[in-house]
Amino acid sequence: MISGVYLRELREKIGLTQTELAEKVGITQAHIAKIENNKVDARLSTINKILSVLEAGKNNLRCKDIMVKKVIYVSPNDTIKKVAKLMKLYSISQLPVLKNNVSIGSINETTIIGSWNNPNSPVKNLMEKSLPLVDADETIDTVKSFLQTFSSILISEKGKVVGIITKSDLFKLMK
Numbered sequence: 001m002i003s004g005v006y007l008r009e010l011r012e013k014i015g016l017t018q019t020e021l022a023e024k025v026g027i028t029q030a031h032i033a034k035i036e037n038n039k040v041d042a043r044l045s046t047i048n049k050i051l052s053v054l055e056a057g058k059n060n061l062r063c064k065d066i067m068v069k070k071v072i073y074v075s076p077n078d079t080i081k082k083v084a085k086l087m088k089l090y091s092i093s094q095l096p097v098l099k100n101n102v103s104i105g106s107i108n109e110t111t112i113i114g115s116w117n118n119p120n121s122p123v124k125n126l127m128e129k130s131l132p133l134v135d136a137d138e139t140i141d142t143v144k145s146f147l148q149t150f151s152s153i154l155i156s157e158k159g160k161v162v163g164i165i166t167k168s169d170l171f172k173l174m175k
Contacts, residue, residue, distance in 0.1 A: 007050055008036040014057035015065060024053045063143060064136035066172070067155045067163030073098045074107065076124035080115050083107055083123060094151055096131050097123055101160045103130040130154075136162060144170065 011021050018036070022029040027046065034040040035050070042050075073096045074083050083095060087109060097105040105127030115126055132146045132153045146153045147167050155163035 002047060002051070004036040004038040007054070010054045013065070014054060014061060016057060021050065021053060025049045061140045062136065063134055063138050063140070063155045063165060064163070066140065066169055067136070067165050068169065069163050071096065071154070071161055071164045074123050075099060076104065076122065076127065078123050079120050080112055080123065080126065081119035084112050084119070087112065096154055096161070096164070097127045098161055103133055103154050103161055105129065106131050140170070
């Protein structure tokens with residue numbers, strides 16, 4: 001069953017106000033508020049219109065709307081041992097290498113396994129090319145194309161890394 005709370009969560013996720021949603025659906029903002037607060041049982045046709053508008057709005061999502069703001073990263077002088085600990089702790093297979101909040105490379109589990117005998121080796125000696133960097137205002141469609149090749153992408157504002165999106169972050173949008 002579709003609840004008002006669920007509709008509100010969808011609306012907020014795509015960044016629409018009640019007024020904007022009401023306008024697109026062709027009903028009043030007050031009626032949207034009543035639906036979201038479960039104060040009225042909306043007609044099925046109204047619910048279908050709301051869902052249609054909200055579904056279309058997902059295509060307008062921006063990177064900044066779904067990115068994870070806490071980027072787990074390593075610095076070029078960190079050791080391979082530290083990278084391995086972070087990967088294990090957070091169950092991740094790849095980390096960006098940042099210097100002054102700017103991406104300078106990446107390191108993945110395959111590289112870590114290959115350097116198992118040198119756990120104190122610095123990341124800068126083993127890092128690979130940077131993860132793709134996409135502006136926070138880009139659409140999710142842009143992200144989808146990158147994630148067909150890369151496991152994650154970094155999100156930037158004014159050249160500085162402000163977030164990360166992985167394939168699993170896109171899966172969260174599918175309900």
